[in-house]
Amino acid sequence: MFDHRVKLFKLMGFQVSLDASWLIIAVLVAWSLARGVFPAFVSGLSPGTYWWMAAAGAAGLFLSIVLHEFGHSIVARSQGIPMTGITLFVFGGVAEMGGEPPSATAEFLMAMAGPITSFILAGVSYGIRKLSDAMGGPIEVTAIFAYLAWINAALAIFNLVPAFPLDGGRVLRSILWAARKNLLWATRAAAAIGTGFACLLMAAGVASFFFGNFITGIWWFVLGMFIRGASRRSLQQVLVRHALLGEPVAKFMDSHPVTVPASTSIKDVVERFVYRYPFRTFPVVDDGHLLGCINLNQLKQVPPSEWEARTAGNLAVPCSNGTTIAPDADAANALSTMSRGQSGRLLVVERDRLVGVVALKDLLNFLTRRMELEGA
Ligand SMILES: [Zn+2]
Structure with missing residues (x-):
């Protein structure tokens, strides 16, 4: 999945790249915004207006994900974890770490930084929306910021689900790690919970599909598969590191x-x-x-x-x-x-x-x- 990435720009020493798979999501997001979300929020605008609102909404989502990953990266760097860059791909972003976090506290802070950034963005977007409302600003702007407030809150909450390697799973791992002083055990436990959550999501996807909610069903199933794979890979990484540790x-x-x-x-x-x-x-x-x-x-x-x-x-x-x-x-x-x-x-x-x-x-x-x- 990481073979088709385009380097976008470098900010504060972090290389931001785009995986080709992100473009598929950008188009899907823009399409659902232009045809569903914005017309439901404010009716009677021209299709052209809905499309430029959708483009602005998709760009705002892109920026929101980049800032979420920056939150992780800046805290990680302050904790001495080497970071290589940020890549946006199909299910959001990945801040690429060059190694495992040095301590449970470092991991806890790093993992929390992303969702906290998203909550702040949600709050700021909500503030702009309210301000635009109160001052009689253009309804298009109000709608875009209403969407950004909602999507950032959703990003923060979804990432806080305790399914390793999602942020919430990392928070859970850091707590288990601090409690037992054993990274390997903590990773195994967090990954098992992550896999359990992924399987639940996949089952919910299948059920949803058969009850007529096709798109949501497929979406959940694919997301579950993705979390299951990522969970397994992250566990493997830790096992490999553990096996090599202390070998010159x-x-x-x-x-x-x-x-x-x-x-x-x-x-x-x-x-x-x-x-x-x-x-x-x-x-x-x-x-x-x-x-x-x-x-x-x-x-x-x-x-x-x-x-x-x-x-x-x-x-x-x-x-x-x-x-x-x-x-x-x-x-x-x-x-x-x-x-x-x-x-x-x-x-x-x-x-x-x-x-x-x-x-x-x-x-x-x-x-x-x-x-x-x-x-x-
Ligand atoms: Zn995150």
């Missing part, structure tokens, strides 16, 4: 990785490395010292006529942030770094020496074996 990266790394000697000509880099190995980035070393990295994009910028004359050492640039890790670092951290940087390989560096490369497939291999031998 050095245990899984390949200590004889593919490296490019600094004196290699670009022509040889292409022939002996790029065409031979599936990697996009190669470490460039000089006598075991890591000089830097060389990647396909840099190579593309060198005209083939210069391939013989230039060397890997000339072209290498410092390896970018999030591509290296220390050998004694936790494998769980290696996994979060990989998912943040979207690269399946990290260079293992001790002082300025390259001592190995750790790959996602090696970590996964360890996890599979461990589950086979020791159970989940």
